[in-house]
Amino acid sequence: MAGIRLSGLASGIDTETMIKQLMQAERAPVDRLSQKKQTMTWQRDAYREMNRGLLDLRSAASDMLLSKNYLSKTVTSSNPSVVTVTASAGAPAGSVTIDSVDKLASASSLTISQGTAKLTSKTQLKDSQLVGIDSTTKKINLELQTYAADGSGTPNKVTLQLDETATIDDLVTQINSSKELGLSAVFNELTGKLVLSRQATGKLSEGEGIVWIDKNASALTTPPTRVVKDGNNASYTMGGTQLEQTSNTFVQNGLTVTLNDVTDKQVTLTTNLDTQANFDSIKKFVDKYNDMVDKMNKKVREEKYRDYQPLTDAQRKELSEDEVKKWEEKAMSGVLKNDSYLRDGMNDFRSTLSAKIDTGYTIPSASGPVALSSLSQIGITSTSDFRDGGKIKLDEAKLKEMLEKHPDGVYRLFTADAPAKIKQADGTEIDNPNGLSGFARQIQTFTTNLRDKISNVAGRDGSVATTYRLGKSLADIDKSMLTWEDKLKRKEDSYYRRFAAMEQAMNQANSQSATLAGYLGQG
Structure with a gap:
């Protein structure tokens, strides 16, 4: 029965209520600290x-x-199906004319095929005859090379080593995942051809766009056919001068121009300040x-x-939810x-x-x-x-x-x-x-x-309390409140002990009185 307090049995006094009232007065310093903490929290x-x-x-x-917030431009094309354009803040206002678009840029490609063989993307490499298999390791050893956009410099080299049981689809995935090569590989099941295309368009000035070196080619019964298609530069005429670009999208005088189709007719690009x-x-x-x-x-x-x-x-317990809300609006x-x-x-x-x-x-x-x-x-x-x-x-x-x-x-x-x-x-x-x-x-x-x-x-969202002034003050208040709560607990226990002693004394007095009354009644 530890922790259960029975009070007022002898005296008839509601000691529980009396102690609560006494403790309410004792809690005044804690309430003031709590109010101060709440105000500081609102302030923070x-x-x-x-x-x-x-x-x-x-x-x-x-x-x-x-500068885009002050110098933004609008630009229009007289024939968007042929030429589309956007303008940077640095583009000069005015008009430029493209006399003709003679050729669009295209990417170089390499097509690998094996006669009339019935191949699918799930055909294993050992059965495809597209690439040789090493008799010892049972792997392919294929080196692919690509050159810089202008064909100069050291080529990027990547060696692919897949198991003979890997599929053509696996080979395509490996090629496409290589950022160094910059290639897009596609296997066409209708034609049975593997096509590798450069992601960058343009004609190379020297060297091949894509180099395929099969180091196990001697293991093939019939070497596959390789067809190379050169890339082209975009060609267009402005002011009577023919110009070339390696890509269909290029920047010229602050304009980003995209060539969409060939034409022998003029296309005018007009740039204005976008004041609005x-x-x-x-x-x-x-x-x-x-x-x-x-x-x-x-x-x-x-x-x-x-x-x-x-x-x-x-x-708070004495007020309704709406009353609390209205009160706190004014308190805050x-x-x-x-x-x-x-x-x-x-x-x-x-x-x-x-x-x-x-x-x-x-x-x-x-x-x-x-x-x-x-x-x-x-x-x-x-x-x-x-x-x-x-x-x-x-x-x-x-x-x-x-x-x-x-x-x-x-x-x-x-x-x-x-x-x-x-x-x-x-x-x-x-x-x-x-x-x-x-x-x-x-x-x-x-x-x-x-x-x-x-x-x-006040710190910032997520700041540790000890890193800002209000946080330190709030931490100090928490410590003071803990100290006060400990004091109040001891005070409350003291009140209960005193009332318990009073009840015990009154109980003894009542017992003695009853005994005395019994003796007197017998006499």
């Missing part, structure tokens, strides 16, 4: 939520360093920037309800109110919108060239309402106009590197006062710095 989680948003913004800023796509890239970044600023601003301005502390376990509110890290971060962000950026780019005006050095010149400013926390206001018409007329300038406003430091007469260096890095680079730097500061306080 809120910080980490900010850090995840900052990481997304930093990734977006890194992507905005790419470039605008959309910047708009997407601005939206992400505004979303992050909005999240930070709401956390800094969020109302703090000081009368709503985290619920204790006892309080304001955990980062007026947070200095977020305030400083928003100030840094705001500073980028008015910073002078050294782009080295000028735009013409009636009074002469004007340096392009401010985001406001391309329609990017901060909103006039200070409660927005420094969100961006976008003049879409102005930005599109600048992307149309000065895409390189817009690109530099976002991506320019900070000017080199200035060396003074005494040899020391100071920051160049004439400009800062581009907008995207500054945001990249500020988000990185802010993430590091927050991580020192």
Whole structure:
């Protein structure tokens, strides 16, 4: 019966309830620690939520360093069935004409066959007569060689050694799995022919495209037939000049051109700046920037309800699920109110919108060239309402106009590197006062710095508690709570012992009283 407490039998007092009430008062320090732990946990989680948003913004800023977001081009072909084309950011705007496509590129191939023999992909190599078998090892010893695209240099060599019971299908698999050879092997069961083709197209200037060396060829009753087909270069005419390419897909002046068919008619490729796509890239970044600023601003301005502390376990049991939810929404509110890290971060962000950026780019005006050095010149400013926390206001018409007329300038406003430091007469260096890095680079730097500061306080997802400040504090609270729980256990046991002693004394008194009453009754 160990651990079972029987109380109040002699005194009639509900000692169990009385001890619980006494312990409830004793638990006040533990409840305060638990509430403090919960508040710090909410604070940590809120910080980490900010850090995840900052990481997304930093990734977006890194992507905005790419020229494709400002100089993207659209390109069309007047005859896509003959020529298809895509454009890189570096492709010049304008039109080019391909006068004719005379020949498509093809790959060299080697066909191996054995007369009219009935072969299938499951025919064993010893029965195929396509390759000889070593009488001792019962294996094939086949060396394949392929040359570089221009036929020069040392050939790639691969030796295949398969058992005589391996099938033609096994041989095909071995050839295709060899990256060094760069071959595609196919066995055609209708014709009984094994065809090896180079994956790379083009005509070789010297040497064979594919070399088949069967070192056990003498073991064959009838040597197989080998048919070599040379590869061809693609041939086309531009501006009256005939040109050749080893592949049907090639890059020329920033255009990736694919020849699909021959033609004697002109095909025109027209390249234009894709202003809408470039605008959309910047708009997407601005939206992400505004979303992050909005999240930070709401956390800094969020109302703090000081009368709503985290619920204790006892309080939680007295409330309904809906009441708990509503209470905790207010208790969680304001955990980062007026947070200095977020305030400083928003100030840094705001500073980028008015910073002078050294782009080295000028735009013409009636009074002469004007340096392009401010985001406001391309329609990017901060909103006039200070409660927005420094969100961006976008003049879409102005930005599109600048992307149309000065895409390189817009690109530099976002991506320019900070000017080199200035060396003074005494040899020391100071920051160049004439400009800062581009907008995207500054945001990249500020988000990185802010993430590091927050991580020192709240860690990152999966961080060990001892590596960040709040984690250490939470660990200390856990230790204190364990100490207090041990004290409370001893205190509770002490109360039970005292009440048990009282019950025992009262029980003895009652027994003595009953005995005395018995004696008196006899007299």
